[in-house]
Amino acid sequence: MNLRFTIWLFCFLLPICAISQGDAPSNVRITAIGQHQTINCTSDSVQIGIEIENWIPSFSYLWSSGSSDSILLVKPEATETYTVTIINSSLNFNSIESIEVKVFNSPIRVSSSDIEIDKFTCAGEDIELSISKTGGYAPYSYVWSNGSTLSNPVVNPVSSETYTVTITDHCGTQVTTEMIVVFADHDELSMPNIDVAFTCDDEELSLSPDLKRVKGGVGYGYRFSFDEWASENTLLKTTPNEGLKIPFTITDACGIQHYESEFSLVKNEIELPTCEDQLVCEGSEVDVTSLNDGLYYWRDGTMHASFSEEVKKEEIYELQFLDQCGEMHPIKKHIKTKDINANFSFDLYQFDGKVQLAADDTEIEGDITWFVNGTEISHESNPNIDLPTGVENEVELVVTDEEGCTSRSTRTIVLRDGMDVPTAFSPNGDGLNDFFNVRFEEELKTFNIKIFDRWGQLIYHSNDQYFRWYGLHDEESQTLSSFAYILKATTISGKQLEKRGTISAFTVE
Known part of the structure; x- marks a missing residue:
């Protein structure tokens, strides 16, 4: 606070006036110098003092610091208030002035993020610790919990660990923080057992585990061995046997975890061809087998790769299939006479006296003929016809396919009155x-x-x-x-x- 004292002296009767304490000669004004200054530990000394306007001799000064000068150079380490007593005995004058010098050292602010060691980084690798700071005053010193005095030390943790650091600036301001190095949970190394299928007993197999199926572990990539690491990542060649099991070992890139798995050899069942049921018109010539089938038909002691005959009734033929391993397998072929779908449905429109007929087989390839009460009325697949109300009407559908096979069906329709x-x-x-x-x-x-x-x-x-x-x-x-x-x-x-x-x-x- 800047204090000013103005003392006015009025002497009208006496050549020498009596001046009481706190009075001042006419036109004398006291001003504090350097009030409200703020410094830090790196600032130069600042000036504080007393200025007396219309000064006259015999003024003296006594500061709280012991100095008797009117102007001082000061540099406090913390905020301090300086007081000065101003005295003029001849004027019987005594006054006290206060001057505050504030000290503000910018605090050190730090930020750090925990370091997560992912599952692709091996334990013990170099990890740099880094602290971001603002504020304070350079130069800075560092003391880490592991004894390092570097700003960014390199550590080699093998498990999750907490590191603390104390930072001190030029002014002696300190701050302590911590950084945690966390190892992410690593899934246990695993790999499912592998079934290897083979078809023929005399074929040679080359075995190698599909490392894309391995899970867990640490680091990038995996290795395998069939012989306890005498060799690694080497194919194994073997002749298969049903039920044979071949063990192997896998490890992760860091060689920390190991896992035992195995190949199981499973013999494939040979996929045999099948013959679809064949529908034919009675008495038609049918190919029982052909060169394109890869099937053989035995008749009268002769094996036929191509054979046809007239089919007059339903027949089941036993054919033979020669597989890639040289073994024969019986295959049955069912040939039966054609059953043409002549079924139909209908919708009634009572008040119009009409019926919508619809053949069930919408993809009939051949001739369609409709009869009502014995009279041919249409060759459409879905005709709309008139019927008398309240009487029984016999509706017949006759279907003849392209091979000349014929089928028919009849239904009785009564048109109700609504x-x-x-x-x-x-x-x-x-x-x-x-x-x-x-x-x-x-x-x-x-x-x-x-x-x-x-x-x-x-x-x-x-x-x-x-x-x-x-x-x-x-x-x-x-x-x-x-x-x-x-x-x-x-x-x-x-x-x-x-x-x-x-x-x-x-x-x-």
Whole structure:
């Protein structure tokens, strides 16, 4: 804080004035010099002092440091407040001034990251420790926990280890930090046993483990040996036997881990050719085997590489296959007469009086002929035909393929009237078939139904196509009775519907 003292002296009557303590002669002003300065350990000495405006003789100074000069050069090691007593005995003047000099040494800031030794680095290799720092004042000195005084020492850890370092700057400021060298978990060295397939007993095998299948270990790459490291990475040649096991050893690039594995020799089953079932027209000439098949057929003591004959019925032929090892294997070939698919399906369009026919075999190569009630009507695979309503219609499909094989199928189709009218219901309140109603396949414009008892008396009628009748008449249930109905309706497409029938009501206690 900069203090100023101004003392005004007014003497009007006496040539010599009495001046009290704290007073000053007229126009004398005291100013502190060097207030609020900040330095660090590398700064030069700074100037502090007292300046007296309109100075007169006999002023003296007494500093807290013992100095009596009006101006001082100071360089404190820590923030310090200097006080000075200003005295002028002739003026009976005494005043104290304070001057603070702040010391701020920039702290040392360090940052470091733990070092992770990956599974590709062998233990004991050179690892450089590096600390990043800011602040403080050069030069810096280092003391590591392993005794090194280098800024970036090289270490050779064989396992995870923590290193500490103390850094000291020019001002004596210190900071201590640590760096951890962590070895990543290394998977145990492993390799699955290897099955080696062979086909013929007299073939020679060259064995070498596929090192791409090895897992774990340390470092880049692997090595193998069949003879306890007398040699390494050398192929082994052998003649196979079913079930023979051949051991070998693998190690990682650092030679730290070893793993025992083995080859197991497994004899392949020879893949034998198969003959697909063959469909032919009865009495046609069929190739039982040909030169392209690689199969042989024995007939009358002669082996035929190519053989054909007329097939009049289903036959199973036993052929022979000669494998690469020189062994014969029996192969069966099944030839049967053709069963042409003449099945078909149909969709009914009740109100249009039409039927959509569709042959099941959509890829028929040959002739298709449709008959309705004995009359030929179409050669299309999916014709749309008209049928009379309410009568049985016999629809027949005849299929003849390119070889002249023929098949036929017949179905009876009845075109309904588009209404679902039940013949009975049970109004007993059990939640099942408790009411009589009629369902339609098309929305209606008009609707009317009348229900009569066995004596012809009208007991119910409705114009609501969604009606529900529970078999009641005059508040009583007409149980174990039959009723007649007359139903008339017009669909939204304009089709007139009319149906008469009977309905039975049963009540089961």
